[in-house]
Amino acid sequence: MRELTYTAAAREALAEQMAIDPTIFVVGEGIGPRGGNFMTTLGLHEKYGSMRLRDTPIAERGFIGLCTGAAMTGSRPVVDFMFLDFILDAMGELINQVAKIQYMSDGRLKMPIVLRGSIGVGGSAATHHSGNYYSIFAHIPGFKVVIPSTPYDAKGLFKTALRGNDPVMFLEHKLLLNMKGPVPEEDYEIPFGQARIARAGSKGCRATVVALASMVRKTLDACDVLLKDGIDIEVIDPRTVSPLDTDTILESLHRTGRLLIVDETFAPCGIGAEIAAQAVDRALDDLDAPVKRLNGAFAPTPYSPPLEAAMIPNAATIEAAIRDLLAE
Amino acid sequence: MAIEILVPRLGWTMEEGVFIRWLKQDGDPVVQGDLLFELEGDKAMTEVESMDAGVLRIPPDSPEPGTTVLVGALLAYIVAPGEAAPFEQKALAASKSFSRESVASVESVVTAPVTQPAAPSTSTPTISPRARRVADELSVDWTKIKGSGRTGRIVEADVRAAAEAIAAANVKQPIPEPVVQIAPQPALVSTPQSAATRAPLSATRRVIAERMSAGVHIAAPVTLNSEVDATELVRLREQLKNDKRSTAIPSYTDLLAKIVACAMSDHPALNARFEGNEIVTERAIHIGIAVDTERGLLVPVVRDAGTKTLLQIAGESAGLITRTREGKVGADDLRGSTFTITNLGMYDIDAFTPIINLPECAVLGMGRITPKQVVTLKPGTIDEVERVAVRRMMTLSLTFDHRLVDGGPAARFLQRVKQLVEQPYLWLVS
Numbered sequence: 001m002r003e004l005t006y007t008a009a010a011r012e013a014l015a016e017q018m019a020i021d022p023t024i025f026v027v028g029e030g031i032g033p034r035g036g037n038f039m040t041t042l043g044l045h046e047k048y049g050s051m052r053l054r055d056t057p058i059a060e061r062g063f064i065g066l067c068t069g070a071a072m073t074g075s076r077p078v079v080d081f082m083f084l085d086f087i088l089d090a091m092g093e094l095i096n097q098v099a100k101i102q103y104m105s106d107g108r109l110k111m112p113i114v115l116r117g118s119i120g121v122g123g124s125a126a127t128h129h130s131g132n133y134y135s136i137f138a139h140i141p142g143f144k145v146v147i148p149s150t151p152y153d154a155k156g157l158f159k160t161a162l163r164g165n166d167p168v169m170f171l172e173h174k175l176l177l178n179m180k181g182p183v184p185e186e187d188y189e190i191p192f193g194q195a196r197i198a199r200a201g202s203k204g205c206r207a208t209v210v211a212l213a214s215m216v217r218k219t220l221d222a223c224d225v226l227l228k229d230g231i232d233i234e235v236i237d238p239r240t241v242s243p244l245d246t247d248t249i250l251e252s253l254h255r256t257g258r259l260l261i262v263d264e265t266f267a268p269c270g271i272g273a274e275i276a277a278q279a280v281d282r283a284l285d286d287l288d289a290p291v292k293r294l295n296g297a298f299a300p301t302p303y304s305p306p307l308e309a310a311m312i313p314n315a316a317t318i319e320a321a322i323r324d325l326l327a328e
Numbered sequence: 329m330a331i332e333i334l335v336p337r338l339g340w341t342m343e344e345g346v347f348i349r350w351l352k353q354d355g356d357p358v359v360q361g362d363l364l365f366e367l368e369g370d371k372a373m374t375e376v377e378s379m380d381a382g383v384l385r386i387p388p389d390s391p392e393p394g395t396t397v398l399v400g401a402l403l404a405y406i407v408a409p410g411e412a413a414p415f416e417q418k419a420l421a422a423s424k425s426f427s428r429e430s431v432a433s434v435e436s437v438v439t440a441p442v443t444q445p446a447a448p449s450t451s452t453p454t455i456s457p458r459a460r461r462v463a464d465e466l467s468v469d470w471t472k473i474k475g476s477g478r479t480g481r482i483v484e485a486d487v488r489a490a491a492e493a494i495a496a497a498n499v500k501q502p503i504p505e506p507v508v509q510i511a512p513q514p515a516l517v518s519t520p521q522s523a524a525t526r527a528p529l530s531a532t533r534r535v536i537a538e539r540m541s542a543g544v545h546i547a548a549p550v551t552l553n554s555e556v557d558a559t560e561l562v563r564l565r566e567q568l569k570n571d572k573r574s575t576a577i578p579s580y581t582d583l584l585a586k587i588v589a590c591a592m593s594d595h596p597a598l599n600a601r602f603e604g605n606e607i608v609t610e611r612a613i614h615i616g617i618a619v620d621t622e623r624g625l626l627v628p629v630v631r632d633a634g635t636k637t638l639l640q641i642a643g644e645s646a647g648l649i650t651r652t653r654e655g656k657v658g659a660d661d662l663r664g665s666t667f668t669i670t671n672l673g674m675y676d677i678d679a680f681t682p683i684i685n686l687p688e689c690a691v692l693g694m695g696r697i698t699p700k701q702v703v704t705l706k707p708g709t710i711d712e713v714e715r716v717a718v719r720r721m722m723t724l725s726l727t728f729d730h731r732l733v734d735g736g737p738a739a740r741f742l743q744r745v746k747q748l749v750e751q752p753y754l755w756l757v758s
Contacts, residue, residue, distance in 0.1 A: 257458045257484055288458040288484045289477070328478050 001182040007039055009151035009183045010116075010172065013158035014041070014078065016187065018048055021076060024162065025052040027063050028080030037082045038118055038177055064090035068097050071113040076162065083129045084117030084171060098167045099142030110165040111142075114158075119147075120173040120214055121264060121301050121312045130301035130308075132213070132265035137169045138242040139269070144168040144192050145242040149216040151181040153239055156190030163189065173214040173264075193243035197252070199223055201234030207258040207325055208234045210249055210275055212241070215262040215313060222318040233322060241271050249275060250283045257288035260325050264312050267295035289328035294321040330414050331380050333404040335397045338369030342399055345369045349393040354386040358406060365403065382406040385413035455482040465524075466491040532623045543683040548730040551681040552739055556746040558697045558722040564752050578642035581671045584694060585615045585641055587748040588667060589633040590755040595741040597733045599666050601687040607732060616665030616685060617645055619652045627685060628652045629665040673697060679723040689732045692745070693725035722749075 004012065018024045026041055032055040035042035045053045056063045060081070067077035081087050087094065094115070101109050121130045137145045144166050148154040154172070161168040198216050201208070211219040216237045223233045234252050238245055253259050259279055261272035276291040297311040313321075335345060348366035352358055359381045367374050378384075386404045391397050405413050455463070455470050459482050463470040468491050475482035529537070543549065561583055568574050578586075592599050592613050600609040613634040616627040628648040630641055651657045668685045673696035682693035702719040706712040724745060728738040748755050 257456075284457045285461040286458050288456045289481075328481070328483075 001184060003180045004151050004155075004183040005177065006148070006151045006154050006172065006179045006181070007177045009155040009181075010148075010158045010170075011040060011042065011044070012183070013155045013162065015044055015047065017159060017162040018044070018052065021162070023074060024076045024078060025054060025070075026078045026080055027054045027056055027067055029056055029058060029082055031055060031080045036080060038172075038174070040080055040116070060086050060089035061093055064093045064098070067113055068093055068101070068111070071098075071111050071167075072101060072109045076112045076114075078114045078116065078162070081115065081117030083125070084119045084133055085128055085131045087115065087117060087133070088131075094167075095140055099140050102166070103142065111167045112165045113167045114161045114170055115167065116170040116172065118174040118177065119171045120175060121296065121308060122173075122175040122214070124303055124305050124308060125174065125301075126303040127300040132171075134169070134171055134212075134241050135265060135270040138244070138271060138274075142167065143242060144240065145171070146192065146240045147171050147173070147213045148239060149173070149176060149198075149211075149213055149237050151179065151183045153190060153196065153237075155183050156188050157192070157239065159187065160189045160192060164192075171213070175214045176217075179217070190239070192240045193245050194240075195236050195238045195245035195248040197234065197248070198237045199233065199235035201252075201256060202232050205232045205234050205256050207260060207322060208236060208249065208252040208256045209260045209262055209318075209322065210236045210238065210272075211262045212238065212271060213264065215264055215318070218313065218315050219262050219318050221315040222322065225315070225319050226322060231322070231326065238271075244271070244274065246275065246278045246282070250279060250286070253279060253283055254286045257286060258325050258328070259287070260292045260294060260321055262294045262313055262318055262321070264296045266298045267293055268298060270295065289325060292321065292325050292328075294318060330385070330405040330407045330411065331382070332402055333364065333378075333384075333406065335367065335399050335401045335403060336376060337399045338367065338372075338374055342369050344396055344398050347391045347393060347395055347397045347403070348373060350386065351375065352384050354384065354404075356384050357409070358382065358384050367397075378406065380406050382408055383411075385415075387413065387415040389415075453480065453482055456484065459484045459487045463487045468494065530623070532626075536624050539685060540683050542686050547684045547686055549681075549684055549727050550730050550735065550738070551725055551727045552735075552742050553679050553723055553725050554742050554746050555721055555723050556749045557702065557719050558749055559720040560752050561749050562697060562720045574639065576639050576642040576646060578638055579645070580673065580694065580697065581617055581669055582638065582642045582645050584669055584671075584692065584745075584749075585617070585630060585633050585645070586636075586638045587745055587755060588615060588669065588692060589613045589636075590748055591741055591744040592667065593634060594744060595737060597737050598690050598728065598741045600689050600732050601666070602732065603687070610666050612666070614664050614666045616668035616688075617649065618668060618670035619649050621653050621655070623655065626652050626657065626662060627665060627668060628657055628661045629663065631664070667691070669694065673722065679725050682725060682727045684727055684729055686729075688729075690726060690728035690738065690741075693727070695723035695725065697722045724749075 026044070028036070030037055031041040032045050032050060032053045035045065041053060064079060067079050070077050098111055098113060101111050119132045119134070134145050134147055137143045144161070144164070146157050146161060146168060148157050158170060161170050198211070199220055209219050216235065219235050223235060226233060234256055236249055236252055259276070261275050263270055263272045267273065272293040272295060276293065279287065279291050294313050294317065296313065299311065301311065302308050335347070338345065346368040348368055350365050351363045358364065358378045360378060362378045363375045364378050364384065365376055367376055383406065384404055385407050390403055391401065407413050453471065453473070453475055455475065456477070460470065462484050466487065468487050470482055470487060473482050473486050473490050476486050477483045561580070565578065565580070565583065569577050596609050599613055600607050612632055615630045615633045617630065619626050619628060630645050630648065633641055648657065648661060651661070665685065665688065667688055668691040670682050670691060671694040672680060673694050676696050678695045680693050680695070682691040684691050697720050699718050700721040701716055702721070703716050704714045706714045724742065726738060726742045
C-alpha cells in the first residue's frame with residue numbers, strides 16, 4: 001500500500017469530501033494560497049478557490065461566530081486553527097453555542113462544524129503553542145474529540161468528522177504530522193468511539209497500556225525494548241476521547257489485570273483519571289494492581305529544548321513506568 | 329383560566345422573603361403594571377407589579393402580612409371576571425405551594441452521606457481485587473499466602489502459584505471430597521472473554537448440593553461392600569419375564585427394594601433417623617429410589633414396601649420413575665423415604681460409595697451383575713476344588729450413618745440382604 005504523511009492523509013480526506021460536498025468550506029489564518037502553516041490545505045486553494053478557502057484576520061472569536069451561524073444554516077465549515085491554542089479566544093462561542101445549539105434547538109438545528117488544529121509539546125513551540133486541550137473538550141457534552149495517532153486513522157476519522165452533524169475537535173499532534181504510514185486510496189470512515197488495539201498482547205500478557213496521540217508511538221517503542229526481556233504488553237489507542245471506548249480498554253484489562261495510561265498532557269482531571277475511575281468502578285475485580293498514570297509535568301511548557309523534553313513522557317520513561325506497574 | 333401569583337425571586341441567591349402587605353384587595357380588578365403587593369427580599373423591599381389583567385383573588389390561607397414566605401409560594405390568583413378562583417373549587421388550592429419540606433427533602437437526597445466502609449484491618453494481608461477473585465474461583469484460602477506485590481500485596485500470580493502447589497500436593501494424597509459451593513458466585517461486571525461458563529444454580533441443584541454435602545459432613549458415613557451371588561435373582565426375574573400372567577416385570581432395583589424391606593423387618597435399626605436428641609424408628613418402610621433425570625438426581629418414594637408384594641412394588645415404581653423422568657412427579661412423591669436404593673449397575677459400575685440421604689440411616693448402592701468364575705471347595709478342605717462354576721455376581725455397597733448404628737448391626741443387615749438375594753425363596757414365602 002502507498003504511504004502518506006499524517007497531514008497528507010487528512011488533507012486527502014478533506015479534498016475528497018470537498019469535491020463531493022459543495023457546502024464544505026475552510027476558514028483560518030494562512031489556509032488560502034499559503035496552504036496552511038502545517039500544509040493542511042496545500043493545493044486546495046488552486047482547486048476550490050477563495051470562496052471555499054477563506055483566509056481570515058487574527059480574530060478567532062469572530063470567525064468562530066461566523067462559522068457557527070454558517071453551520072446552523074446548512075454549511076459545513078472547517079475551521080483551521082493552525083495551533084489549537086488559538087481556539088481559547090473563542091471558548092465562549094464554542095462551549096455556549098457550538099456545543100449546545102443542537103440541544104437548545106431540540107435538534108432542529110445541526111452543528112456540522114470541524115475544528116482542527118495542531119496540539120502537543122514539541123519543537124520548542126513554547127507555552128502558547130503546546131497545549132493539548134482534549135481533556136477540556138472531552139469534559140463538555142456536545143463535542144466529539146478526535147486524536148488520531150496514525151495517517152490511516154487521520155484520513156478515516158476526518159472523513160467521519162466531515163460527514164456527521166456534530167461539532168468535531170480534530171486534534172493533530174504536531175510531532176505526528178510528518179509521520180508516514182500506509183493509507184488506502186479508497187474512501188473509508190472510522191467510527192468515533194472505537195479504540196484500536198495498537199499492539200495485541202499474547203495470552204500471558206500482564207499489562208494494558210492506554211496511550212494517547214503521540215504517546216502511542218512512544219509506547220510501542222518502549223514495548224519493543226521490553227519484549228527483549230520477554231515482557232509482553234497490550235497497547236490501546238482510544239483514537240477518540242469523546243466518545244471514549246472504555247469497553248475495549250476494560251476487556252483488555254480483564255485479560256491482563258494491570259493498567260497504565262500514558263498521556264502527554266497534565267494529569268489532574270484528565271483522560272487518564274477518567275479511565276482509571278471507570279476501571280475501578282466497572283472492573284474492580286479485574287485489577288491486580290493500582291491503576292497508574294504517566295503524564296507530562298503539571299506546568300506551562302518551557303521553550304528550552306532540554307526542559308521541554310524533560311517534561312513529557314518518552315520511550316525510556318514509559319518503559320520504566322511499565323516495569324514499575326509490573327512490580328506492584 | 330386562573331393565573332397564579334407566586335413569590336418571585338428578587339435576587340440570584342434569594343430563597344425566601346417577607347411578605348409585607350397587599351396593595352390590592354381580594355376581588356379588585358387589576359391590569360398589567362398595577363402594584364399587587366410588597367415583598368422584602370435579601371436586600372430591599374420591592375413593590376411587585378401584575379403581569380396580567382383580571383380580578384385578583386386572594387385565598388383564605390394566603391400568607392399573613394409580615395410572615396416569611398418561600399420563593400415560589402402561592403399568594404393569589406388573577407381570574408377572568410366572573411370566573412371562580414381555584415380555591416373556591418376546593419381541591420386544587422394548596423397543592424402548588426412550595427413547601428420548605430420539599431426543598432429539604434431534595435437536599436437530603438442529594439447530600440445523603442455515603443456510608444464509609446470500615447478501615448481494613450492491618451493484621452490481615454492485603455490482596456488485589458483480581459487476586460481475590462481468582463482465589464475465589466480456584467477455592468484458594470488466600471489468608472495463608474505470602475504476597476509478592478510491592479507492599480506485600482497478594483497478586484494474581486501468588487494465588488495461581490498457591491493453587492498449583494495445592495494441586496501438586498493432592499496428586500500424592502487422596503483427593504478430599506469436594507466441598508460443594510452452595511452460595512452463588514457474585515457476577516462479574518465485565519467478563520466478555522471469560523474462559524469458564526457460568527450458570528445460576530438451579531433450585532434442584534441447590535437442594536442436591538445441600539443434601540449431599542450434609543450426607544458427608546453431618547453424618548458419620550461408613551461404606552460396607554459385599555459381593556453377592558445374584559444368579560438365583562437373575563433366574564427369578566427371567567421366569568417372571570417369561571410368565572405371561574405377570575402384570576409387571578420387576579427391575580433389579582424393585583427386587584432389592586423388596587429384599588431390603590424384608591431384611592429390615594429383622595433389622596429395624598437401619599430404618600431409624602435422628603430427630604433432635606431422639607432416635608426415631610419407623611415401623612413403615614418407605615424405599616426411595618434414586619433416579620437420574622435432566623434436572624438432576626431425584627428420589628421418588630415407594631411407600632410401605634414392607635407390606636407390598638413384589639409385583640405391587642414393580643408396578644408402582646415403574647409409574648413413579650416414568651413420572652419423575654418426565655418431570656410430572658409431585659412433591660409428595662419425593663418425600664418421606666426411610667431408606668434409599670441407588671443402582672448404577674446399568675452403567676457398568678462395579679461398586680461405589682453412595683451418600684446417605686439424611687435424615688435416613690443408610691443407603692444401598694447396587695453394582696452391575698456380571699458373570700464370574702466362582703470356586704466351591706470340598707467340605708472340610710482348605711483348597712481342594714469341588715467345582716468351578718460361572719455365577720452372576722454383584723457388589724452391594726451399604727453406606728450407613730455410624731452415629732445411629734454400629735458396624736456390627738449394619739454388617740448383619742447387609743449379610744441378610746446378601747442371603748435373600750442368593751436364596752429368593754426365603755422371602756418369596758414370607
